[in-house]
Amino acid sequence: MVRKTAGGIVYSTNPSFEITPAEMPERATVPKDHDLRVQLDKKQRGGKLVTVVSGHSGNQLELEVLAKLLKSKCGVGGGVKDRFILIQGDFRDKILELLLKEGYRAKKAGG
Secondary structure, three states, rough: OOOOOOOOOOOOOOOOOOOOOOOOOOOOOOOOOEEEEEEEEOOOOOOOOOEEEEOOOOOOOHHHHHHHHHHHOOOOOOEEEOEEEEEEEEEHHHHHHHHHHHHOOOEOOOO
C-alpha cells in the first residue's frame, strides 16, 4: 500500500543514473501479529453508533492505512483518534471479516 520512492526523484536525464538499494527508504510493512479488538460504542457520541478497532501496536502510518482500508471497504466515514480506529456505524461483523482476511488476529469485544 505504501510505495517505495527514490527520495523524491521521479525522472533523471542522466542515462547512467541508478537507484541503489541503500538510497531506497524502507517500505512500511503492516505487522499482522496484533491482537485487535472490534467493539461497538455510542458513549459521548449523541447516541450514534461507532465501531471501534483497538489494539494496533504499529506506527501511526500503518494505523491510518488500515483505517483507510476499512473505511473504503465499508463505504463510510471514520478516522483515527488516540490509537483507535473509529468507523461510523455498526460494522463489527464486516470489519472482523476484513481484518481476518487481511491476516490480522482479531475478535469481537464488549458483548
